[in-house]
Amino acid sequence: MTALRxxxxxxxxxxxxVYQAYSSAIADPALREGRFVPPFSFQRMTWIKPSFLWLMHRSNWGQKSGQERILAIRVTREGWEEALSxxxxxxxxxxxxAKAPVHVQWDPERSLRGAALNHYSIQVGIGRGLIKRYAEEWVTGLEDITPQVRKIAQQVRNGKAANAQRLLPPERLYTLPRELAGRLDIDV
Structure with missing residues (x-):
């Protein structure tokens, strides 16, 4: 049985x-530079999500306007845990x-077809005061996974869920120190 959070x-x-969905206007310069650069906004909160399927639900498999490009972003564990702290x-x-530099929200995890599941995925909002650190210190790599997203979405549309499932990124439990996990409502 999967824990709730x-x-x-x-x-x-x-x-x-973590995953984020962007327009090509933001994704292309970031991928070219290997880091986030304008027009990526350093002036507003940016939400990062470690759940691939939750972002697929949110972006409609990269079909929503302004969310056509799906990036897999490698972040240092040190930076991730600093943000969560x-x-x-x-x-x-x-x-x-309102005063917090980072926001955490729990939303229902999603199935391959977008149905809400009975457990939750974390979404982490990095505030303006930390965005530069996120972009310049914590991010170690950006990868455009849009072609993979389109391939998986096509398999789902064609009724080939087993094929689509095999193409999903491998996600497994990420544990945090007990005190931090408790503060964020994570089941330990």
Missing amino acids: QIRAQHDARTIV QAVLTTSHPDLV
Whole structure:
């Protein structure tokens, strides 16, 4: 049985992969430079998601306007955990949320076909005060996975769920120190 709230992600000893959907106007310069550069906004919160399927639901498999390009972003585990250590749950008192440098929100995880599941995925909002650190220090690599997304989406549309499932990025449990996990409502 899957725990209600856990971080499931693609990760290794040094990094974790998060996903974001962008327009080509933002994705192309970022991929060319190997890092986020304008027109990526350093002036507003950016939301990162370690759940591939949640982002596929959110972006409609890269079909929503302004979300046509799906990037897999490698972030240092140190940066990820630093962000989480400064996070406040969006369900907290509004004054606390307004002042927080990082927001954490739990949304229903999604199936391959977009149905809400009975467990949750974490979404992490990096605020303006940390975006430069996120972009310049924590991000170690950007990969355009749009072709893979389109291939998986086509398999789903063609009723080939087993084929689509085999193409998904491998996500597994990402554990945090007990105190931090407890503060973020993560099941331990």
